[in-house]
Amino acid sequence: MRPPLRHRFAALVGGSLRARLVASAALFVLVAIPLTGLVLAHVMEGVVRAEVAGRLDLQLSALRSALDDGPPLRPPGPREETGPREDAGPRGEEGPGGRAPGGRRAGLRLDWLGPERPPFDRPDTGWYWRVTVDGREVAASRSLRREALDLPEPDDEEPGPPHRLASAQTGEGEALLVRSIRFERDGREVRIDVTAPHAALTAPLRDAVLAVAGTLALLGVLLIVAILVQVRFGLHPLERLRASLAAVREGRRERIEGPQPAELRALVGELNALIAQDAAHLRQARLHVANLAHGLKTPLATLSAAAERISPPERRDEMQGLMELMDRRIRHHLRRARTAALGGARRHADVTRHAGDLAAMLEKFRDRDGVRIEARLPAGLVAAVDGEDLDEMLGNLLDNALRHARSLVVLEGALADREVLIRICDDGRGLSTDEIATVRQPGRRLDESQPGHGFGIPITAEIAELYGGRLDLGRAGEGGLEARLALPATAASPP
Missing domain, CATH: 1.10.287 (Helix Hairpins)
Structure with missing residues (x-):
């Protein structure tokens, strides 16, 4: 069974509040930007479609006005029945304003329309118009030449709303957008068709969508950057609060102070x-x-x-x-x-100095010969403990290591994660897990022949815990017992 989505999300962001905020906001941006692009593309398609339809409707209106203002429709005369001459011009009875299917002419003259308006004057552009009377073509645009148009029948007499652009194609397979009207004049059925190339819709839409997509992509990047800045700025008070709590823990302050949100x-x-x-x-x-x-x-x-x-x-x-x-x-x-x-503040102790002094003193006054203490502590290592408590803890651990070492006791120190880590180990026989549990109990000793009372390690552990630290015992690389003492550090400790 798969874990719930919120658990998978929490595992993905690693439990970080900053990561949760950034991931959730970025996810919203990544979903919202494409949806916005789709909505804008739909809106732009409607706008471009309405613009194309409006341009075609304007041509329809001009042609119908020319027919309404022109002479009455008359039946074809003898000259029109014989078909047009091959050299017929673009105007008058024998121009393109009077041709019909099969080369026959209807009795309609559109020479009062005046010069052809662009883009209907350029051939093979897809911007065409034609007028049919009783199903016979009587006039067409200069751009149409002699291409055959396979146009659907209009449903209504009016062209309808812009989204009802019909589709058609020429005999050569050119895709067209069509607006048509149908009406009666002088007892005859007149139909006017105006077309535009399909590219008139797709080309502007493609250019607009590419421009909007680039803008939205840039907007998404800027929003994610703004989210990162906002989250960092918004969580800064929490970082200040963490620093104040650390100062209280280290004894540099007694309470959290300063303005807060x-x-x-x-x-x-x-x-x-x-x-x-x-x-x-x-x-x-x-x-x-x-x-x-x-x-x-x-x-x-x-x-x-x-x-x-x-x-x-x-x-x-x-x-x-x-x-x-x-x-x-x-x-x-x-x-x-x-x-x-008395409310005394917690003191700070220089671990390097205290440990060095204790090591020198114990090495000098111990009655065992041939055992040396090798101290490896960086300068300026400061712990948030009382100096006498530090001496007692280090003294107990060093004294225990000297009693059981064969020839070497190692004393090391370092700073890690706001803690002073002190490592004391010897090259003696070491202790098992059960023996370590025994020596941590007050008054329990493993070797009654050795001097001591069995309180050194328990007291050291207790003092360390009072300061928020800890004492761990284990097997040393040198072969004997390793004591790892962790104490809270202060701001004075070197990184």
Whole structure:
């Protein structure tokens, strides 16, 4: 079963609003322009047909007026029965104004018509006229010479409307357009036929249609260009809105500001309300963290005092280390919660500088020899995070990589799609998919013989998510574990 037309159209334009607008408008233009051309061609055909019919009707009227103003029709005399002379002239009794079929003459003289009017004076042009009396041709145009005309009988005495141009042809097959009238005079039936070549209709129509088609094609191109400009101009406020939202996400603004079109004002108001609500929820959550941290300070101090009385000393030192670690974590989160509760703006951290300093320090003070850190970070790579949070995330990942590396830890950074991407990998044994899922859980460790508490990777992932980033773990090309940390970038980061 084929999908509906709207689904096929959506798949064709790729879900882009700009593509939808341009495609739908262009489709309308591509349909409307040919239809307009067909309508105009039909109208022009009617105009040209009416012009040709009017020209023929004018000749019909002139011939009938000449007959009405001329002498009465008389029966053929002895001279007319004998047929015309071969050298008969164009006027008078023996000219073309008095010939009948078979060379016989009727008793009608049209020499009072005066000179033949163009284009009926040029032979073989298709512009002909003839007058018949009682079915016998008594007069014809100079252009007709002696061609035989096979003309249909008129339906009415009057020629009728212009669209009733009849069709006929000469004995040589020349296509003609015909207007005819039939009436009685002096008791005899008179018929007047006037013809025009079929090209008199088709040639002007062809020229006009070609001119209109070229004009409509140019109009279609201009309309499509205008549509592209209009769509770009019309969607520009949406691009501005996207840039404003990106600035809010990166911490450069606290809300969407600036004038907005009437159609977007309600949307901008809802977005600002959502941003304010999200900020309030964040402050409230961090305030709860601060309260929790304050609540843990007293029990922690009590545990620290009790640890002083533990023996043997090795066990006491281990407990003191745990207390110091807990105290450091509590103070760190308390400081972050206090900053958020006071409405402090999100800070920007130079990833290149922080990562370089951490790599140099860890490489210098680690007790394992032969493991080096290779840093490959571009200058000026800035992330929209707090510097201390960045140090904690990078420190956890670098410390984990150094513990498991054989000889090399690689630290790389780049900017892609408004994100700072940091890659930390080692050449150790790496982790399987199940092991990666395990180490992402707080307090879970794979090797209890190694120092640590199993909170480094979960805390790093949590901090990254708080800033709208993420932490992914996988297999490194160097053979060990690869940690990919993505953080929101700021405008200060190089492209």
